[in-house]
Amino acid sequence: MDSKERCGVPGKEEEMIELRKGAWTFEEDMKLIDCISIHGPAHWNYLARSAGLRRTGKSCRLRWLNYLHPNVKRGNITLEEQILILELHFRWGNRWSKIAQELPGRTDNEIKNYWRTRVQKLAKQLNCDVNSTQFRDTLRHLWLPRLRERVQTQSPKVQPTNYTTSSTARIGTCNNTISTGYGLLDSNCTNSGTPEEAAKVSPPASGLSYGDHHHDVLVSSSNWWGSIEEEAEGLIYTDQLLSKSTGFSIGYSYSHHLLEEDRLLEENNGWFGGGGDSFEYVNDDDINWLLHPAATSLS
DNA sequence: AATTGTCCCAACCGCCCCCTT
DNA sequence: TAAGGGGGCGGTTGGGACAAT
Numbered sequence: 001m002d003s004k005e006r007c008g009v010p011g012k013e014e015e016m017i018e019l020r021k022g023a024w025t026f027e028e029d030m031k032l033i034d035c036i037s038i039h040g041p042a043h044w045n046y047l048a049r050s051a052g053l054r055r056t057g058k059s060c061r062l063r064w065l066n067y068l069h070p071n072v073k074r075g076n077i078t079l080e081e082q083i084l085i086l087e088l089h090f091r092w093g094n095r096w097s098k099i100a101q102e103l104p105g106r107t108d109n110e111i112k113n114y115w116r117t118r119v120q121k122l123a124k125q126l127n128c129d130v131n132s133t134q135f136r137d138t139l140r141h142l143w144l145p146r147l148r149e150r151v152q153t154q155s156p157k158v159q160p161t162n163y164t165t166s167s168t169a170r171i172g173t174c175n176n177t178i179s180t181g182y183g184l185l186d187s188n189c190t191n192s193g194t195p196e197e198a199a200k201v202s203p204p205a206s207g208l209s210y211g212d213h214h215h216d217v218l219v220s221s222s223n224w225w226g227s228i229e230e231e232a233e234g235l236i237y238t239d240q241l242l243s244k245s246t247g248f249s250i251g252y253s254y255s256h257h258l259l260e261e262d263r264l265l266e267e268n269n270g271w272f273g274g275g276g277d278s279f280e281y282v283n284d285d286d287i288n289w290l291l292h293p294a295a296t297s298l299s
Numbered sequence: 300a301a302t303t304g305t306c307c308c309a310a311c312c313g314c315c316c317c318c319t320t
Numbered sequence: 321t322a323a324g325g326g327g328g329c330g331g332t333t334g335g336g337a338c339a340a341t
Contacts, residue, residue, distance in 0.1 A: 021311075022334085045326070061327070062310065097329060108329075113308055116331095121306090 020054040024063055028053055032060055033068060041069075066107045073105025077114050079151045085111055086119075086144055090136070 020028075035051040041064055044057030053060060066072065077085070081103055088099040094115075096108035103111065119139075120130045128135035 023309075023336095043326085056311095057326075058312095058328095059310075066309070094330065109309075112330075117307055 018054065019056060021059075024067075028055070029063070029068060032063060036064060036068075066109045071105050072107060077106075077110075077118075079147055081106065082114075082118075083144060083147050083151070085114065086139055086147075089115070090140065 031051040031053055032047070035047050039047060039050070041047075041061075044061040046057075048055050048057045048060045051060070055063075084103060085099060088102055092098050094112075096112045096115075100106050100108040100111050122143075123130035123132075123135050126135065126138065128138070
C-alpha cells in the first residue's frame with residue numbers, strides 16, 4: 001500500500017463513519033506515521049481524517065506523543081530519573097507535563113504511571129497517604145538519599161562493558177528514511193517491510209543490535225522535523241535495549257520484547273543497558289529499610 | 300490445568316485555556 | 321465580546337500479562 005492510498009484526502013462521508021477506540025493496530029500506526037511525515041505533527045483532526053483513520057484528532061495526538069514519537073524513551077525509569085521525578089514532584093506536585101519536560105524522552109503519561117504504580121504503592125505499603133507530610137518527609141529524607149546512594153554504588157553495574165547507553169545512538173547512514181520497529185519507510189513513505197530489510201539498509205554498528213521492541217527506531221530526517229534536522233546524516237535510534245549481542249534481531253510483535261528483555265537480563269547478570277536503565281522496583285527490602293533504616297544495610 | 304488476583308500501561312474522558320473568527 | 325474549535329493536561333479506566341492459588 002503506498003502513502004497516497006494511506007494518506008488520502010478526507011471525504012465528507014468519512015465524517016459519518018463510526019470512530020474507533022481502544023488499542024491501535026499496526027496499520028493505523030503506519031497510516032498515522034505516513035501522514036505526519038507528510039504534514040507534520042499538528043492539526044490533529046485534519047491528520048486523522050486525511051490518514052483515513054477512524055480516530056479522533058486527540059487520539060492521534062496521544063498516540064503520537066506517547067508512543068510513536070521518535071524521542072519517546074522506553075524502558076524502566078532509571079534511578080537518576082526517579083530522583084528527578086521525586087525532586088520535581090516536591091516542587092510542582094502533579095504537574096506531570098511540566099515534570100516530563102525535565103526528563104527528555106519521558107512522557108507525562110509515563111511519569112504519571114510511574115507515580116501511581118510505584119510511589120503510591122510505596123505509600124500504601126507504608127500505610128501513608130501519598131500526599132501526607134509524613135510520606136513526603138519519608139521520601140525526602142529517607143528514600144531520596146537511598147536512591148542517590150544506589151546511583152553511586154551501582155553505577156558500574158548499570159553500564160556493563162560494551163554497552164551503548166546513549167538514548168540516541170546513531171548507527172549507519174540512511175537519509176530521508178523513516179524507520180520504525182515494524183521496518184523502514186522510505187522517502188515515499190512506503191514500508192520496506194521486514195527488519196531484515198531494514199538491516200540491509202542500515203546495518204547496526206559492530207557489536208550492537210537493538211532489542212525486540214516495536215518502536216526501536218523511528219523517524220530520521222524528514223524535512224518537517226526541524227528540531228532534529230541536524231541529525232540528518234543518520235537514523236535516530238530511540239531504542240533502549242541496545243545490547244551487546246551480535247545478532248540483529250528485531251520483531252514486529254508488541255509482546256515479543258519481553259522475551260528479549262529477559263534474554264538481555266540473563267546475558268548481563270540482571271542488568272541491561274540503554275539510557276542507564278535498570279530494573280528498580282520497590283521491594284520488601286526497600287520497605288523494611290524505610291521502616292527500619294538504621295537496622296538495614298545498604299549492601 | 301484452571302481460576303483468581305494483581306500489576307502495569309496504553310488509551311480515554313472531561314475540563315480548561317487559547318486562538319481565531 | 322462571544323462562540324466555537326483545537327489542543328494541552330490531569331485523572332481514570334480497561335485489559336493484557338504475569339503470579340499466586
